[in-house]
Amino acid sequence: MSMQHTKTKRAVKPKQSAEEVGPTEASGSVLTSSQEDVSKKTKSKKTEIEELRSFLSQEIASKKEQLKSFKEKLNFKEELKSLKEEIKEEIIASVHEVLEAWKATMEENLTQQIEEVNVKMNSMESSFNSRLDPIIQTLNQQNTAITQLEDIAETSAQTTKKLLSENKRLSDLLSKITEKCIDLEGRQRGQNLRIVGVQESREGNRDLREFAADLLKKVLNLDQKPLLGRAHRALGRRTRADAPARQLIVKVQYDHVLDDMMKKMVRSRDLLFEGDKISIFRDYPVEVTRKRVLFTETRRKLKNIQDLRYGLMYPATLRVTYKWKEYFFTDHKEALDFAQDIENKTDD
Structure with missing residues (x-):
């Protein structure tokens, strides 16, 4: 509206100036043509302005519609958000209610079960106690017995150790005594000879010592009969007539005579006496x-x-x-x- 008002004022001013100056034919025609051009341009501008105004009105209207729809959408989103929150709160509340109910139920069930278990445990404990009491008494008695046995075993071990030590000492002593006895027996028999193979009763009524001296002199080719301290048959009796003859045991009186006899026995291969093969050994x-x-x-x-x-x-x-x-x-x-x-x- 302000733009149209200014334009009309501009268009009116030439008319006022023309009346004041005084019209002529040449100047009148020029003014008329310029006014027409101005009016045309003004109309065209008005038209453009109207078109622009209508376009802007349409654009504003469309933007308003878009803004309205956007606001509606925003309102819907807000409503949706609030709805979600409400649903969420309802779900949480319902879940809490279910959980509380389940918790209460579970607590009640657990309480009942715990009470039942406690009752059973108490009964089992009393039963076990009644059964374990004699076992505990037996174990205590056995522990006491074991302690006594350990003491006895320790005492026995010490005694056994002493006995083993004493036994070893006695064994060593016995070995030494045995060796000494064998040595003494060997020394006692050191001058004895055993003659094997002489038939029983071959000596007849002769003294056995004289018979043995003659036998040794003859068999070993001695210069003279050896002096014998004693002579006898081995102890024991013949159980059968065909049993081997008992050995003849003689004691040579002198050591040098015994040594000479042993040297001759070593040199001699076979010793014969009245056709019988005999053997002579140290006793x-x-x-x-x-x-x-x-x-x-x-x-x-x-x-x-x-x-x-x-x-x-x-x-x-x-x-x-x-x-x-x-x-x-x-x-x-x-x-x-x-x-x-x-x-x-x-x-x-």
Whole structure:
């Protein structure tokens, strides 16, 4: 409206100036044409302004509609948000109610079950106590008995230890005494000889000592009869007529005579008396004889090896001389291994 008002004022002013100056023909025509142009332009501008106004009105209306729809949408979102919050609150409330109800139910059930379990446990405890009391009493008695047994065992262990120590001492003492007894027996029998193979009653009515002296002088080719302290048959009786004759045991009175006899016995291979083959041995204790017999196999092997000499020393030590070296053996197994080694070397 303000724009139209200003334009009309501009258009009116020429008319006022024309009347005041005084119209002429030339100036009148020019003014008319310019007024028409101005009016045309004014109309065209008005038209443009109207079109612009209508366009702007339409745009404003459309924007208002859009703004209205947007506001409606915003209102819907707010309502939706509030609805969600309400639903959420309702769900949470319902869940809380369900949980509270479930919790109450569970607490009640658990309380009942706990009470039942407590009742059962109390009954079981009383039952167990009634059963365990005699067991506990028995265990206490057994613990007491075990303690007593431990004390007794400790005392027995100490006593056993002392007894073992004493037994060892006595065993060592017995071994020494046994060795001494064997040595004494060997010394007592040191001048005794055992003659094997002499028939029973061969001596007839003669004194057995005289008969044995004649036998030794004849068999060993002695210059004179040896002086014998005593002579007798081995103890025991013959159980059968065809049983072997008992050994004849004699005691030579002098050591030098016994040594001469032993040297001649070593040189002699076969000893004969009135057609019977006899053997003469030193009279050793039984224990010594058993140990010496263990070297029999070794002595048999060594006998056939050249440049070797051997002898069985008292009580039971094998002495071997081979290639100017001497060896002593108290263990028959070691001696046998030594003899086999030498025998294998000589065979190679």
